[in-house]
Amino acid sequence: MERACENCGIPDVELLHVRRVYMDPDHPGEIAETEEDPELWCISCTTQYPHLAEEA
Numbered sequence: 658m659e660r661a662c663e664n665c666g667i668p669d670v671e672l673l674h675v676r677r678v679y680m681d682p683d684h685p686g687e688i689a690e691t692e693e694d695p696e697l698w699c700i701s702c703t704t705q706y707p708h709l710a711e712e713a
């Protein structure tokens with residue numbers, strides 16, 4: 658079964674387990690909220706969106 662990035666939907670062989678985080682607009686560089694459910698992201702998304710690496 659082909660897997661796809663859960664963020665952008667592009668099929669990719671190299672996907673990483675991450676948890677999406679939301680940055681605090683009032684405090685740059687600080688995390689306001691972290692998603693509880695891990696997602697599979699492609700490398701491209703992990704370079705563009707804030708996230709935490711999830712241990713497999």
Ligand SMILES: [Zn+2]
Nearest residue numbers: 662665699702
């Ligand atoms: Zn992606």
